[in-house]
């Protein structure tokens with residue numbers, strides 16, 4: 001038997017809910033704690049309670065009002081929502097606007113050119129500050145440079161960059177000229193990058209020589225070179241940002257340095273309006289099959305909901321707040337809440353390149369203190385990591401500037417929620433002083449597909465509740481339904497659905513309208529199926545219970561079991577593989593793989609390491625299984641379907657559950673025997 005880790009015995013309600021959304025509900029704690037906003041916070045909040053009623057009275061009218069007040073349109077729209085051909089929605093269809101103009105130029109025109117847009121902190125400690133005027137200039141130059149490389153409206157651009165300002169500049173430059181960006185997280189492999197380049201038929205790739213990881217330079221460009229090695233791709237040019245100065249291979253005629261092209265380009269560029277439904281970006285995300293889906297977002301509706309939710313959920317006061325969202329631009333959170341919403345709203349934000357423990361475990365808190373961050377938006381997995389490192393570390397810093405805390409990406413357990421509140425939200429200075437009124441926490445539920453936050457408390461309105469994302473935002477129709485699509489009553493659980501179209505909804509899956517219908521609109525015909533289990537508590541507040549499909553959530557990153565299984569069986573030593581997400585105290589879930597080896601591979605002592613690295617190469621380091629268990633058989637039904645539920649029991653250290661539907665009833669004992677050996 002080969003095993004890296006015995007698997008965590010922790011069984012969360014979320015995990016149990018994956019296959020039987022109803023079963024786990026009994027185990028859910030009854031949360032009685034409530035934290036109402038202080039009267040001062042409530043009085044100064046940008047959004048007041050009345051907004052729910054306004055939106056409920058006429059949701060499209062509510063969104064039309066937001067679209068006009070938060071964005072500048074070069075051509076106003078006459079129709080708000082066209083839902084005549086569901087599930088294909090059009091929002092503000094005859095309107096025109098430019099995303100980059102909205103994020104940049106108009107602020108400069110309004111006299112805010114000197115406001116800081118981005119405080120960038122590199123991993124080695126180098127810093128750069130961009131005012132709105134400077135960022136506007138950089139984006140105009142990049143737009144000119146991209147056009148000079150032959151890029152035109154509608155062309156696709158693959159972006160493979162670390163968390164550096166050029167990532168935001170690239171996205172906005174694409175949006176400015178109407179090119180469609182497709183960001184591929186820099187932790188994905190060359191293979192993953194190539195398949196995304198091919199699916200979107202990208203014409204340009206923007207990358208960097210490398211980045212820094214835990215104090216050391218780490219290369220990026222070689223992955224792009226690898227990805228483009230095989231002919232048959234559509235890429236004409238690769239623009240390379242010089243970040244860490246590593247030597248890189250160079251393909252003359254194809255590769256160009258950012259500094260020489262963008263650096264030399266003119267800073268004059270006029271933004272023209274694009275149709276509201278013009279594609280803004282594609283972002284690939286894992287689904288239940290092996291092939292990632294290119295989620296398509298368009299311009300007007302997406303930006304409306306991005307801007308609205310950023311302002312409402314974080315109670316943004318752009319004149320005084322310093323906002324920091326720790327997400328990488330490779331994920332949707334880094335799109336909506338780093339690249340677009342904060343800039344559309346004229347906010348000042350912090351951007352950090354590195355990991356939280358580099359060069360020391362207090363790095364984030366040092367940054368909060370240094371920049372006086374007032375709104376922090378991060379993921380439960382980070383919070384649980386900080387909990388492990390101990391409260392003394394944040395205790396050494398002055399975090400008194402913080403006034404709103406956000407959480408996203410996975411369910412936040414009440415224990416982590418309370419720690420976030422008490423250790424981060426109540427910190428009033430280095431000497432361990434505590435605030436009388438800790439910063440409110442907003443747990444935000446949404447997805448790559450929803451484009452923007454859908455369920456979250458409003459910090460000036462809602463009395464928050466540890467562990468629950470609570471209430472649909474104004475203008476959003478969320479429900480929890482049973483197998484038959486009937487709404488559940490309070491206290492019961494089922495599936496999270498969306499009953500009405502929303503402005504930032506995905507417009508489809510790139511190149512595959514049928515898959516869009518099948519995945520989201522066929523489980524319940526007239527409702528969007530999110531793939532999450534959920535419960536309504538006695539107050540009617542929504543609790544998210546985790547995925548009900550084969551999608552795993554590892555540190556808030558989406559990975560599909562089938563995608564990793566395909567990677568494993570592509571190795572010549574593997575005959576069969578089954579992957580499950582097992583509960584993990586820090587990362588929420590961890591990848592556990594069960595493999596059947598071929599012939600002589602059984603005698604290879606390094607096979608587990610070899611296979612982990614193989615998955616890293618096929619998909620990326622984030623997908624490497626934490627544990628690989630070599631087994632003689634896999635549990636299958638008579639129709640050949642792998643019963644992952646039973647494997648999950650083993651991975652989580654439980655007695656395997658009901659195995660009566662197995663084709664071969666001895667398989668489970670064969671597996672346990674072999675694991676015992």
Ligand code: WTA
Pocket residue numbers: 285331332333407408409410411412443444445446447448449469530531532544545546547553556557558
């Ligand atoms: C999960 C990230 C519970 C959920 C924005 C969803 C959450 C998937 C929460 C989407 C939350 C996200 N509470 N679960 N606050 N936020 N999720 O596409 O399972 O990377 O379906 O988007 O993350 O992940 P994605």
